[in-house]
């Protein structure tokens with residue numbers, strides 16, 4: 074390993090230069106679809122000690138955020154594109170106490186093979202608006218065990234050109250003397266940490282050393298302009314010394330005498346007024362584990378260690394994570410149970426240096442809790458539960474509570490991170506006066522979900538999502554947080570979702586690995602607002618991909634590890650042996666009996682409701698298929714994205730043409746056409762002309778415009794899913810792995826086409842349909858058959874043969890060429 078990092082790269086943000094052969098850009102407006110409340114783990118929240126109101130939060134898979142004065146958060150790492158996707162794992166964060174405009178992020182997702190890249194220290198001198206990247210000669214683990222310990226990265230408060238960084242994987246302690254630009258190993262510090270969460274984990278995720286946990290510098294031991302002499306370092310060791318001190322600016326180190334050695338030190342926070350170091354300990358690395366722990370206080374002057382653990386005996390069934398001091402109130406300290414899984418998480422507060430504590434709740438008479446708080450999830454109503462009972466799993470205060478901070482300028486303002494959100498309030502002093510504070514979800518602007526699949530049906534809500542850890546949502550609005558998660562069944566992760574082309578209110582979703590329900594298929598007839606379990610699904614089979622037939626009677630399921638299955642009319646699923654177990658699948662959106670599949674370079678078609686598939690055309694030299702997109706109104710018009718390009722067929726997959734210029738493609742989606750009745754706009758995440766980005770074509774793949782920009786990279790293209798809006802031309806949804814859902818709308822004019830639409834691709838067979846439907850929003854009164862359609866039912870659209878009048882109180886409104894709906898008058 075080199076002892077010194079030589080490379081220094083500068084990221085130029087906000088500019089984009091066109092290279093020959095690449096697509097021209099069209100400007101787009103990108104925003105998050107608001108889920109609200111975060112939706113994922115927030116391992117670190119750090120206030121700047123010198124500038125009022127300045128604070129940052131870091132996440133494990135979705136980058137970092139800056140706090141705004143109105144309690145909202147602004148994302149900082151949205152520029153991370155396919156080549157820099159590991160920037161979204163933020164393993165540590167430091168805000169400069171001397172020059173508060175300076176911000177440092179230690180980025181990298183995994184030290185095992187999942188992440189091929191080494192870590193970086195991202196350096197900003199404008200509060201995170203732009204960054205330079207200093208590469209490190211080793212990997213970081215922003216989404217690995219121990220990611221809530223910290224902070225591992227600190228700025229010397231007396232000489233801010235000096236930074237320390239505690240590495241994982243046995244790489245030890247590192248130091249920079251030039252504001253993070255280059256780093257060298259602190260060779261005098263020899264304990265690189267022995268603790269490994271699970272040595273037997275063959276993936277490498279849990280078998281790597283957590284390493285150095287935190288670095289804490291005692292400003293009062295030095296003076297401004299010189300390197301601070303006294304430095305404490307916490308190391309992930311259990312059963313041996315874990316806390317070290319240097320009194321000479323890191324030249325030499327010794328284990329602090331008399332320290333406890335039973336547990337891992339998660340946080341080490343100095344109280345300058347008390348001249349004490351507070352430490353929270355847990356017996357696990359976190360963030361999920363821990364069944365015991367302690368809180369200690371070390372006196373710098375006397376060397377005494379005091380056990381100030383708030384609970385003991387059978388009440389001590391968790392470790393401690395979050396640790397906050399009120400720097401304006403000598404002796405006021407708070408600690409969080411890292412994981413108290415039942416009946417709820419727990420936080421303790423002391424105003425006398427830990428001599429005594431009060432909890433956020435305690436037992437009244439079982440099963441009733443005295444809750445010394447009022448709960449407010451107005452900004453994310455789906456976060457729950459709003460009514461806390463003591464049912465296991467119904468945690469309200471939170472879990473994975475590693476970050477806990479009190480605003481150094483406002484004793485009332487506190488924030489803490491959980492496995493799901495950021496909570497806090499601006500009335501913390503009421504804890505001391507009335508022993509009753511507000512617990513409010515304050516993660517507005519933080520969108521850190523891992524999105525598995527998206528649908529944008531032609532009627533009903535604009536978007537329905539399948540999401541990791543928080544299930545998924547019906548997005549009635551793109552700008553308002555949903556009121557509820559998917560329920561009944563409620564799985565933590567929904568793996569995929571699809572709607573029926575001719576009856577789009579009929580939706581199917583599948584779940585992944587959730588023990589609360591053995592059956593992992595659910596169906597809805599109201600766009601996902603309510604669900605029923607599919608009782609024909611086998612127990613303990615999960616994940617993969619799902620497709621529902623055009624008329625909604627058949628569900629094709631390519632499971633995760635149990636092959637392909639199909640069920641018609643809610644019958645028991647039966648095996649489909651003629652489709653490979655790794656196939657991408659899709660349903661035809663118009664013809665009920667047709668399903669598609671693709672594996673390797675072979676495209677498969679079933680015309681018997683998914684019972685049997687036969688090989689049709691070939692997808693060039695593809696070895697893996699990512700996605701299949703199907704025309705919303707023309708049977709047999711299909712797009713397939715592969716590792717060797719993007720392919721289009723208009724003859725049900727008998728023949729495909731390769732799209733010129735695209736060498737690799739991931740998400741592909743068809744949306745509203747540019748002009749009524751035209752061919753759908755095609756969206757793709759692809760390598761086009763050597764550039765991995767997001768593109769749209771309005772002419773069946775002849776001309777492409779790039780639609781994302783230097784400020785919106787969306788992370789790893791291969792981890793993202795996509796849907797296009799069939800009702801709004803140009804609108805596309807991108808589901809990311811860690812930064813929630815984005816939607817993009819056309820914001821500038823399109824560049825002129827460079828290729829003639831007739832000269833390149835050989836899309837030949839289907840004659841262009843003449844479209845007679847208009848985008849009228851008036852009442853359709855044409856003579857329909859059958860009785861009036863009930864409220865919100867379909868009442869028209871191309872190919873529709875059902876009723877075209879609505880029951881009293883509703884009118885039939887054309888939503889798009891393919892769908893008219895009975896809407897309240």
Ligand SMILES: *[C@@H]1O[C@H](CO)[C@@H](O)[C@H](O)[C@H]1NC(C)=O
Pocket residue numbers: 346347403404426
């Ligand atoms: C803080 O409290 C300690 C006792 O815990 C006391 O010795 C010390 O003088 C106090 N410091 C200040 C600045 O009030």
Ligand SMILES: *[C@@H]1O[C@H](CO)[C@@H](O)[C@H](O)[C@H]1NC(C)=O
Pocket residue numbers: 443444445446447509510
């Ligand atoms: C704290 O205040 C809330 C809101 O007023 C109230 O519902 C709750 O019962 C109070 N807690 C206790 C223990 O009195």
